[in-house]
Amino acid sequence: MRAPITAMNDSVSMPARPADIPSVDRLLNQPFVQPLLAQYGRAPTTAALRHLLDGLRAQAVAGQLPRQALGDAALGAALAGRLAREQQPRLRAVFNLTGTVLHTNLGRALLPDSAVRAVVSAMTTPANLEFDLADGGRGDRDDLIDDLLCELTGAEAATVVNNNAAAVLLMLNTLAQRREVVVSRGELVEIGGAFRIPDIMQRAGARLVEVGTTNRTHPHDYANAIGARTAMLMKVHCSNYEITGFTRSVEVDEVVRLARPHGVPVVVDLGSGTLCDLTQWGLPRETTVRETLAAGADLVTFSGDKLLGGPQAGLIVGRADLIARIKKNPLKRALRVGKLTLAALEPVLRLYRDPATLAQTLPTLRLLTRPAGAMAGMATRLVPLLQPALGADYRIDAAPTISQIGSGALPGGQLASHGLVIVPADDAAARGRKRAGGGRRLQRLEAALRALPRPVIGRIGEQALWLDLRCLEDGDEAAFVAQWAHLRETLAQ
Numbered sequence: 077m078r079a080p081i082t083a084m085n086d087s088v089s090m091p092a093r094p095a096d097i098p099s100v101d102r103l104l105n106q107p108f109v110q111p112l113l114a115q116y117g118r119a120p121t122t123a124a125l126r127h128l129l130d131g132l133r134a135q136a137v138a139g140q141l142p143r144q145a146l147g148d149a150a151l152g153a154a155l156a157g158r159l160a161r162e163q164q165p166r167l168r169a170v171f172n173l174t175g176t177v178l179h180t181n182l183g184r185a186l187l188p189d190s191a192v193r194a195v196v197s198a199m200t201t202p203a204n205l206e207f208d209l210a211d212g213g214r215g216d217r218d219d220l221i222d223d224l225l226c227e228l229t230g231a232e233a234a235t236v237v238n239n240n241a242a243a244v245l246l247m248l249n250t251l252a253q254r255r256e257v258v259v260s261r262g263e264l265v266e267i268g269g270a271f272r273i274p275d276i277m278q279r280a281g282a283r284l285v286e287v288g289t290t291n292r293t294h295p296h297d298y299a300n301a302i303g304a305r306t307a308m309l310m311k312v313h314c315s316n317y318e319i320t321g322f323t324r325s326v327e328v329d330e331v332v333r334l335a336r337p338h339g340v341p342v343v344v345d346l347g348s349g350t351l352c353d354l355t356q357w358g359l360p361r362e363t364t365v366r367e368t369l370a371a372g373a374d375l376v377t378f379s380g381d382k383l384l385g386g387p388q389a390g391l392i393v394g395r396a397d398l399i400a401r402i403k404k405n406p407l408k409r410a411l412r413v414g415k416l417t418l419a420a421l422e423p424v425l426r427l428y429r430d431p432a433t434l435a436q437t438l439p440t441l442r443l444l445t446r447p448a449g450a451m452a453g454m455a456t457r458l459v460p461l462l463q464p465a466l467g468a469d470y471r472i473d474a475a476p477t478i479s480q481i482g483s484g485a486l487p488g489g490q491l492a493s494h495g496l497v498i499v500p501a502d503d504a505a506a507r508g509r510k511r512a513g514g515g516r517r518l519q520r521l522e523a524a525l526r527a528l529p530r531p532v533i534g535r536i537g538e539q540a541l542w543l544d545l546r547c548l549e550d551g552d553e554a555a556f557v558a559q560w561a562h563l564r565e566t567l568a569q
Contacts, residue, residue, distance in 0.1 A: 092141040094133050100125055108152040116159050124158045170531045171556055175493060175544030176482035177443050182533065184381040184388070184482075186439040190423035191386070198419035205415045218403070220418050224425040228351050229365045229376075231393035235403055236380075236421070237411040241271055243377040243390030244345050248280035250405045251341065251398065252307035258285045260293040262325060263312035273312055273345075282307065292324040298334050309335050311344045311373075313363070332372030341374040341398065349378020349391065351428050357435055357445045365393060374398060380417075383481075385440035386424035387417045443547055444481060444491065451494035451545040452476070454553065458496060458545075465560040467567065470521060472498045479546045495544040515539070524566040528559050 103109055103125060104118075113121050128151075135141035144150055170182060178184045187195075197203075208215035218235050225234035237243050248257065257277060264286065266272045277284045283305075287297035298309055309331050328344060335342045350362045362383065368376050375398055380389030390411075392402060402408065413421075427437050435441050455474035463472050479493040500517045518541050525532040525541075534543040548556060 090143070091139045092136050092143045092146055094136040096143070096146060097129055097132055097136060098146070100129065103129075103151065106148065108148050109155065112152075112156060112159060116163060120162070121155070121159065124162060125155055128155055128158055168531065170533050171552070172547045173495065173532060173534045173543040173545065175477060175479045175495070175535065175542070175546065177479065177491075177547060178382055178440065178482035180482070185385045186443075187387065187420055188385075188424065188427060188437055188439055190427070190437075191420040194419040194423050195416050198415045203415055203419070205418070217412065217415075217418060221422050221425060224422065225391065225393055228425060228428050229393050230369050231365075231376075232396040233399035234391065234393040235399055235408070236413055236418070237390045237392070237408070238413050238417070239388055240345070240347065240349075240377055240379040240390040241276060242411040243392050244273075245276050245280050246402055246405060246407050246411055247343060247375060247377060247392060248277055248282045249407055250402045251343075252280065252282035254281055255283065255307035256285045256301075256303070256305045257282045257307055258287055258298055258301045258309045259312060260288045260297070260325065261286045262288060262290050262293055263314060265312055265314055293326055294324060295326050295330050295334060298326060298331055302334070302338050302340060306338070306340050308341045308343050308374075311342070313345060313347045328368055328371040328373055336372075341395075342372060343375040343394075344368050344373045344377070346376050346378040348382040348384075349376075349380075350383040352431055352434070354383070357441065359444060369394060380421060380424075383440065384424065385438045387420040389413055389417055389421055443549075446546055448476070448492040448494055454545050454548065454550075455494050455496055458553075458557065461557050462496070462560055465564045466498065466521075467564060469501055469517070469567070470498050471501050472496055475542075477542060477544050479544055491546070493544050493546045495542055495546075498541040498543070499539065521567070524563055527566055528562055530555070530559060532556075 100122065104113070104122065109121065109125075116124075132141055132145060135145075145154075172179055172182050174182070204215065205220075206215045206217050207213075208219075221236060222234040225231060237246055259273065264273050264284075274284050285301050285306075287293060287301045302309070311328055311331060328342065332342050346363070346365060346368055348362065350364055351366070352364060353361075355361050365376050365378060373394065375392060375394035377390060377392050378384070380386040380391060384391075392399065424438070427434055430437075435445050452474065459472055459474055466472055473496070475495065475497040477493050477495045477497075479491040481491070498518075498521065515536075518536050518539075522534065522536060522541055525534065532543070534541055536542070
C-alpha cells in the first residue's frame, strides 16, 4: 500500500539523522565518486570524504542537515569542491592592482622571458652549477655571474647571497666581528618585517657606533668616531623613507676622504641598487651602484629583486680582497643561492648590456615607464565590461590615480597612473561624505575579488575600492575580464 503523500512530504522535509549518512566505504564505490578517484587519487579522495561526512554528521546531530544534502548530486558536488580547494596551490598568481609595482607581499620584480626560460632549463636538466667546463674540476657558483656584475658596476669582484639583509649580515660578520661600525643615526633604518640595521649588526657580532643626529650628520661626526677598534664606516641608503627640511648628510666621497688616512673601509648598503640612470626614462633620480663605487666605496650591497628587476638575491660588489674574505666565511655557504636564482640572475644582468632596449625587455622598467594614457584607455574599455558583474549595488568609473615604485625604492617617487574606482551605488552621488555601511560593503567586495580564480588585489582608500591598472598589461586584459562572471555569483550569496 502506497504511503500517504502527506507522510512522504513530511519525511522529506524532516532533517536527516546521523544514521542516514552513508559510510565512506559505500560512497567510494558509487559511480559519482569514480571520476574524482581517477583525478585526485584514492588517499586524498578518501580523506576529503571523511572530512565531508564529519561535517554532515555534526549538522545531523544538531538537527540541521537537510535530506537533500545526502543525494548523489549534492554529495558529489560537495566532495568535488572540497578536493578542488585542497589541491589548489598555496602560491597562486594574482592580479596586482594595488598601484605598487615592486610589492614585497606580491613577489616584487617580475622576471623577463629569458630568465624564465633559463630557470625552466635549470629545473629540468643537470647544469654546471659548480663544475668548471674548461678544466673538468670543481667550480665556484659565483663565477656564473661575477664577470657580468663587474662589467656593469665597475667592481673588482662580486658575490651573491639570498637577499640584501643576508649580504649586509655576511659583510659585517666577516669584516667587523667584535669591532666597531660607524653609522649615522639618520640611516639606522628598519626594513619590512621589523628587521633593523642595529639588530642585523648585533647578530653579525659588530658593535654599532652612532654618530650625528636623526636629521643632521656632519663630516666631523665620522672623523671623531674613528679609533683603533673601527672596522668600517657604513652608509645606509634610506630607500624606504625621506627626511626633509633642516637636514644634512655626508656623501660617500666625503666619508671616503675621512676613512682613507686610517685605512678603514667604507661600505654602502644601497638597498634597491639600480644599475642605470633612471632619469633617462623620466623616473626619479637614484644613485647607481657604479656611481657609488666610483665615489670610493670599498663594498656595495644591494637587492636583486627591486630596481634591478631580477630574482630575490643579495649582491655584494667591490674590492677583490674584501670579497675574497667574505667568500671564505662559513656563513657564505649557509646564505648562498641555488641554481634557480643564478639561472634567473644571469639573463637579467645580460639585458643591461643593451640599455636601448631595456625599457621593453625588463618587466620592472616596462611597468614603471608605462604611459598613463595606456592605463586610461584600458580603464575606459573595462568600465562597461565590468559594471554588469557588479550589478546595481556598486558603481565603477575610470579615474586618474598615483602609482608608486614600492619595496623601499624611491619612497618619494610617484607615477601618474589610471585605474578603476568602485563605490557602493548609493554613495556614488555623495563621494567624500561617509555613509553608513559603505565601508563594510567595500570590504565585502574586496574579499570577493580576492576569492576569484585568479585573485584581484586592490586597495581601499578615500571611501572607495581602487584598482590601479599600471600592472595589468594588455595580454592579461581578456583573462582579467573573463573571470568577473564569478564575482557576481559570489556577491549574490
